[in-house]
Amino acid sequence: MRSFTLLLMALATVLLLGLGWLLPGWLTFLLTIALAKSLVVLGLLILMRAGLVSFGQGLYYCIGAYCVGIAGHYFDTQNALLLMLLAMIISTLVAAVIGLLLCRYRDIFFAMFSMAFSMILYGVLIKSAAFGSSDGFNVKPPLLFGWSPGGESGPLLAYGLAVVAVMVVCSLLWRYLRSPMGYAGEAVRENEIRVEYLGVSVQRILYTKYIIAAAMAGLGGAITALAAGHIDPDMAYWTTSGEFVFIALMGGTGHVAAPVVGATLFELLRTYASQISPYTWQMILGIALLAIILFLPKGVWSLLERIKKGKTS
Amino acid sequence: MTLLIAMLMDGLIYASWLFVIAAGLTLIYGVMRILNMAHGSFYAIGAYGGASLVGLYLAGGYPVWGSYFVLLAAALLGGLITGLLIERGLLRVMYGRDEVVMILVTYAALLILEDVIKLIWGVDAYFAYQPYTLLGRVKFAGLSFAYYDIALIVVSAAIGFLLWWGLNNTRYGKLLQAVIHDRDTASFLGVNVTRMFTTTFVIGAMLGALAGALTAPGISVMPGIGVEVIILAFAVVVIGGLGSIGGALLGALIVGLSRSAAVHLLPDAELFVIYGVMALVLAFRPQGLFAIASARKI
């Protein structure tokens, strides 16, 4: 069973990579961004299953992106793998410090406090002339150990990195959710007191998950930076974090593929809506969010599951 | 010394409109247990409504001193209509859900309202500086202050007093306090909680709109002011304790004064200071400075 799934995923990866050459440039770009954002949302999935809604994943998304930008600028490196790793490491370190405090809180306070930290970064970046203040700055395109498809196909490297990253993370996450630590998240959400009485620290469980989610968000930010070629402080603004929560709700948290589906739908929706009517695309998002809360509280994924159940019954 | 007075006055001015909007936000949370993300939109509607109506009013050739009433009317009307629409049209349908889900519902309302504002008023900036400049300025301790800003402090204090008096000395206010402390018991005792929700939300909306209308003459009213303001209002309300008006006052003062200190001493740290203070308060008093107690679980 396991090796079959692996084979399937490998095939899917190759397929998606190949698709990159066939699809028009704007679509591969959209997919790259969607995949990068889905990494952030996958981290949110871990937190939400443990009962925490973070309105501040933008913090790590931004940190990851700025790591890439700063390292590229000041250390003149375009090595994509190195930059992605750096983004994850720095995000992990920051989360290790912030998590010590943040993971003592729950519900609204966790949400607001996480938002506060991301806004603190925003406030710092907005006023940092060294990092381009509110304009941000440009990021050099990625290189895979000095190689890039070059020219028109340049963006395909970022696309490829995004596809592989998401595939790897999804497989690891799939396994993680079936591990004792994965189940522990559900346990904490359901009954913290019980967990403590079973001899395990709730704080430690949430802290671990927070750090993992941060690392994933940092990776997402790094890939976004490499793909978009530009970073700015808006990545840490609370509305960016709000977007991630929106996507998590839209896709659902029931399966590792859900955030990927959700992010893709969101990017498609956003692109079309803002082209069709720039003054009402936010309204469309708002209405969509309400519709999801009312009719599909478990996200679009639950719809797919219902269809699947319908087929087998 | 001049610096100190400048910091103090700027801090108080900033705190005064912050208090008005935060009071509305905390009142809504206290009674309805909803953290209203759309509160910034009430502020924006008050600002846009006030600025545009004052513009129309003055273009009609009417005396400038009447513009204050126009501002007030715009705020109260804007808050009333929007508040009613949102509470009756949206929140009613969603009641009973998880607190965090309600935040998302109000976030959706925020998204919708932001575009509604753009549709009604467009994306250009509005200016309605006449009410601000009419009152002139005063020189004090080597600094120049606008009478309007000083009046703002007085008006906010008056609103604060009215709220306090209303909550503690009227029958309705006491019922409101009962609902804040224990909604279920209040409803068992016959309080019409549903009607109270509507009233509270509308009062909260009007306070938000009022803060916007009062601030409008001193700023350029542009898209996005609502979104900027909501974060500040959150910081104030969380510092003061969700549901406490006294807390909103204290929180507004703390945020206003610390921001003012940052602006005068270390301008780059302005935003950092505000959220830094919030993070600091939460680190030591996770429920905020004046919070409502909670019961035993096992």
Added chain:
Amino acid sequence: MSVLLETRALARHFGAVTAATDINVSISAGEIVGVIGSNGAGKTTFINMVTGYLKPSSGDILFKGESIAGKAPRQVMRTGICRSFQVAQLFPELSVLDNVLIAYGMVKQPSLSLFKPLATAANIQQAEALLDEYGIAQYLPEKVLTLPQGVRKLVDIALAMLGEPAVLLLDEPTSGVAIDDKFELMDTVMRAVRRCGAAVLFVEHDMDVITRYSTRLMAFYEGRVLADGPTTEVMNNEQVKEFVTGHHLDIHPQQENIHA
């Protein structure tokens, strides 16, 4: 008989309210101690303090001679004291199987692996075996939410036993359970207890359950221990009859003690 659990002058105040004062208790290996007292007398507060959920205002708690006062519940659990709850503390939206798997994993391997799967065939078998002991294996696939009260209580107690405690504290194990099922539940629990050899302290309101299962009885009243000794003695104590059981109204227990 070695003393396992001991409290010395244990007290707890909540502002002006005295929930417990001057509690001196000692539990030795093999004892089965009943605890009675009206609501608010301090029984649950006592259990909460011993298991670390509440910090005592003053006094000490010793387990096997070492002080454990002020330790967190998870530390107390690891030393060998486990408890069940008045309202069963389970994971409501999860299945009974998941509840047991999670509990089993946490108790046996607190380091919580991030990669090894939890729901292995071996672990599932263990879960089945555990619930079989309590006669409720058929409920494994059900969501805890849907379970009848008695089954929930049994699962709660089963989870408490996972820690193989030296001392087991049961907070109203039969409350909310239908009268006809109370003895069956207690019989099941006592069988499991005898198998692992734990000393038991159980809080109860049902006098029939108390007289049937406990060899020793403690009566709480307004935060103090009013009487502590062999069950029949305490039941006949005048003060206990007056303030706790109401037996001064001349109603005599009908139950036979299972240990007699």
